[in-house]
Amino acid sequence: MSIPPNPNPNPNPEQLAAEQLAAAFETTFGDRPEGIWAAPGRVNLIGEHTDYNDGFVLPFAIDRTAMVAIRRRSGNTARLISSYGQPELVSVDLGTLSAGTMNGWTAYPLGVVWVLRQMGIETGGFDLYLHSTVPSGAGLSSSAAIECAVATAFNELGAGGLSLNELVLVGQRAENEVVGAPTGILDQSASLLSTAGHAVFLDCREQSSKLVPLDLAANGLLILVIDTKVTHAHATGGYAARRASCELGAEVLGVAALRDVAASELNEAAGLLDPETFRRVRHIVSENQRVLDTVALLDDAGPGAIGELLTASHASMRDDFEISCPELDLAVETALNHGALGARMTGGGFGGSAIALIPAAAEAGVRAAVESSFAGAGFTAPDIFTVSPAAGAHRVP
Ligand code: GLA
8 A cells, every 4th residue: 555645745834824724614614715815914114104194114024924714605694713812703794794883803804895895896705714823912913914814815706806006905994994093004015015035115105116125134134023012002092193193294384295395394394383293293204214215225235234224213203203112112222232233113103012123143132131121120021023024915825
C-alpha cells in the first residue's frame, strides 16, 4: 500500500489558520465555506489625522489579519459567529438591517452588507465565521480589517464588481454611518491596497496611491509595536473633536481643507485662529510635510534615515494635536533612550499603540526597557511585538 502524497506538504501559517477556520465553520454550519478571505490590520508609519484633511498618509498592512469564512445560503438570513471570546451565533434578517441598530462586532460585517444594499448590491443570505489576529482597541485597525475582508469576499462572490478604491469607500461608509466613527480612508486603504514589503503613499484628496519599498530587514532594522493596552473608541470623544477643530480651522482660513494650507502660511494663520485651533492646524500642516519628506527619504536613503521624522511626528501629536497619553509618551521616550532611531504613536490616538523603528540588534534591550519603565510607572504591562509590511486583502488559496 502506498501513502498518497500530501497535497500541501508545507502549509504556511495563513493556510493552517484557514484550514482550522474552515473546520470550525463546518462544525458550526454543517457545510464547508465557499471561500476564506483575509484582510490585514495596519500600522501607519506617518501621517496622522491628515486623511480627513485631504492630506497624505503612509501606512502599511501588517502580518495580522481578520479572516472570514463565508457560504451563501438561500433566503435573507445572515448567521455570524466569531472565534473571539465565547463564540455565540448571531442570526439576523437582512431585511431588517438599519444603520442605527447594529452593535458589537457584527456591526462591522453587517455594516458592510448594509452599505452594499444602499448601493443596490444584494448579498443574499449567508453564514460567516470570523477569526482575527488583529488585536482590538490597539490602534491597528481591527475593525477595518473585518470590513475589508467582508467587502472583498462579497465583491468576489459576485455581488458588486467594485474597484479597490470603491471597496475602501464601502468600508469607510460602514465605519461612519453604522459604527458612528467619523473616520477617513486611511485604514481601509492600507488594508486593501498594500503589498508585502511596501508602504502605501496615499493622497487622500485624489484617492491615488503609490507603493513605496520598505525593506526593513535588508537594512538591519525592524519595527516594534508597543500596544499600551489603553483602549480608545473613535465613535466617542476626542477623535470627533479633533476633526471639528480641523474643519473650523479650514473654514476660518477660507480653504476647502487643511491640505491647502502651506507651511509658509502658518505665521499668518496664527493671527487668525484661536491658539488651540492654531495648534491643531499646525499639526496637520507640518504632518503633511513630514509624510512627503519621509517618502522622499525612503526613496533616496532607505528606512534608516526616517527616524527623526517619526519622532517629530510624535512630538506634534503630543504637543499640538494633543492626542497622546502618558503610556504612549513613555513608550516612545523609552524606546528612543534605548536605541530606537525614531518612535511615535500610531493611529487615532488617546491610547492604542506606539511604533519604534530600531536596529534589529537593539530589540531585546528596547523590549526589556519598555517593560520595566511601564512596571515602574505602575502602568498595565504592554504587549510588544514586531510587524512586517504585508499583503493587502485577498482570498486565501
Ligand atoms: C483612525 C481613523 C483614520 C485616521 C487615523 C488617524 O485610525 O480610522 O481614518 O484618521 O485614526 O490618522
